[in-house]
Amino acid sequence: MIDIIIGFLATIGVMFIFLAAVGFIRMPDTYLRMCVTTKASTLGSGLILLSAAVFFGENGVISRVIAIILFLFLTVPVGAHLIARVSYFIGVQLWKGTIMDELKGKYDKQSHELHSERELKK
Amino acid sequence: MKSSIFLNNVLLMLMWVILTGDSTFANFTFGFLLSFVILRIITVNREDTKYFRLVPRVIAFILFFIYELVLANLQAAYFVIVSHKNLKPGIVGVPLDAKSDIEITFLTNLVSLTPGTLSIDVSNDRKVLYVYSMHIKDRDQFVKNIKNGFEKRILNITR
Amino acid sequence: MTLNFYLTYILLPILIISVILIFIRFLKGPSIADRVIAIDLMVTCSIGIIAFVSIISHQPTFLDITMIIALIGFLSIVAFSYYLEKRNKND
Structure with missing residues (x-):
């Protein structure tokens, strides 16, 4: 019974990671790739770690796994935000099917400050 | 005020775990819920009830x-x-x-x-x-x- | 079919195939941001691989390595983005 639970969790986790890899190959521009991959892979590795916790079933392992999952969920969005910001700075082109870009012209090229709309109107 | 009730909750949970002598994850959860219910019953002050809506x-x-x-x-x-x-x-x-x-x-x-x-x-x-x-x-x-x-x-x- | 067999011969190869797919994008990647994301994804994949190895070999100690690798991956992302932004500023 417990083997079935472990196999189920691990299979779903591996599917998410595989999906992230395929999306990483197929998507047309950097931002779309970032959108698809970062979170799917986080969820996938979280599920795999959870299956390891179910397999061992000791207190030490479970608390360690919960710590790792919390750490992943805290740091991965921060990393994605940093990379997205930097790739906007260094001029990575948006895909040609993009329908709106409200960030255009809001960055100050010299001081790297970001203005909101209210400040622009003044 | 909120944090002190939370501390009381954690303390009661530790008490429960020590007294039952069973340090599994399920027992921690059960102790937390039990002490949560007990604190909810004995708290009468109006301002303190914010914590109980929070959880x-x-x-x-x-x-x-x-x-x-x-x-x-x-x-x-x-x-x-x-x-x-x-x-x-x-x-x-x-x-x-x-x-x-x-x-x-x-x-x-x-x-x-x-x-x-x-x-x-x-x-x-x-x-x-x-x-x-x-x-x-x-x-x-x-x-x-x-x-x-x-x-x-x-x-x-x-x- | 035991759990060990299932993990070793079906799930682990899928993970390794996905690492290879990510590596293709790492070689192709048009911009440098793509390569940095590829490193981040490879770190996440390696976390999954190490967790599988620790299940197969009954060694819970391997999960500590997972934590350290996640830390190093995050630090490398922060350092890369910091220096990329600096380089852009100086031009």
Whole structure:
């Protein structure tokens, strides 16, 4: 019974990671790739770690796994935000099917400050 | 005042675990819930009851977040497997109601963690959050979804 | 079919195939941001692989390595983005 639970969790986790890899190959521009991959892979590795916790079933392992999952969920969005910001700075082109870009012209090229709309109107 | 009740709760939970002598994860959870119910019964002061509304809200928020995460992952899976030709990506500025550091951090992290949306930056005066989205059907609807879904629930917890 | 067999011969190869797919994008990637994301994804994949190895070999100690690798991955992302932004500023 417990083997079935472990196999189920691990299979779903591996599917998410595989999906992230395929999306990483197929998507047309950097931002779309970032959108698809970062979170799917986080969820996938979280599920795999959870299956390891179910397999061992000791207190030490479970608390360690919960710590790792919390750490992943805290740091991965921060990393994605940093990379997205930097790739906007260094001029990575948006895909040609993009329908709106409200960030255009809001960055100050010299001081790297970001203005909101209210400040622009003044 | 909130934090002192939380400390009492944790202390009672530790008491329960030590007295029963069974340090498994299930026993910790059971001790927490038991001491939560006991504290709820014995607290009569009006101001202190805020904590007891907070814990169910946090649990409901976690469940809502897991639901949203799975739903959005399935949507992303559909776009990856079938086709990306009819995607409509774009960057949208969402006006922020959240003011303090911790509210903005939570909001941006949660927006980033649901696939399909990615928070790029917060403006320097903390009024607008720029979100990249994979598929925008209607701009106003999208902004309303973020404001009513995540931001309202986070503000419910922190305020 | 035992659990060990299933993990070793079905799930682990899928993970390794996905690492290879990510590496193709790492070689092709048009911009430098793509390569940085590829490193981040490879770190996440390696976390999954190490967790599988620790299940197969009954060694819970391997999970500590997972934590350290996640830390190093996050630090490398922060350092890369910091220096990319600096380089852009000086031009």
